[in-house]
Amino acid sequence: MPSTFPRAHRGQLGYRIEQVEEFLKVARRAYDGAALPDDPPVSAETIRLTAFAMQKGGYSTAHVDGALERLEDAFAAEERQIAARLQGDEAWLAEARTTAQVVANRLSRPERARFDRVGPLVLGYRVDEVDRFADKLTRYFRDGWPIGVDDVRTVTFRAQRGGYREAQVDLVLDAVVDVMLAVR
Incomplete structure (x- = not known):
């Protein structure tokens, strides 16, 4: 076979x-x-x-x-x-805009405080790496900075004790992918 x-x-x-x-x-x-x-x-x-x-x-x-x-x-x-x-193009795009605004609000939080942190003995995503990527996503949403959906899908972050909660970061990245696919 x-x-x-x-x-x-x-x-x-x-x-x-x-x-x-x-x-x-x-x-x-x-x-x-x-x-x-x-x-x-x-x-x-x-x-x-x-x-x-x-x-x-x-x-x-x-x-x-x-x-x-x-x-x-x-x-x-x-x-x-x-x-x-079923809903019309405008309703579909309005939903994508709403999701984009929620994501943009999350990403505009101060550095080192954009996501919940895990305990000091628990591994999470490295804060500086996530914040750096969040800055790129902010420029994408705010200024139309070029970033591809594959860049979001394939981004990886090293681990650090007391880092950002992985599940929360992953949910935001999934929402970014949803928005990018919606406006293609």
């Missing part, structure tokens, strides 16, 4: 093949409007939040992640078209 994606190098970890294949089958049926009654709902957001177990010799994470990003883009475009038909 041919592989959908290249495999991780010998002895290296990759995504569990069966999970990736099953997810892609469900996503394909959802996109084609042929979802089965037992299929979980699939949206741009669920694609972004999808995670797979790891296995030696599994699918290359870089290749699968790239495919998931393209799939998320396709679902987001379809969701925008449906929402525009």
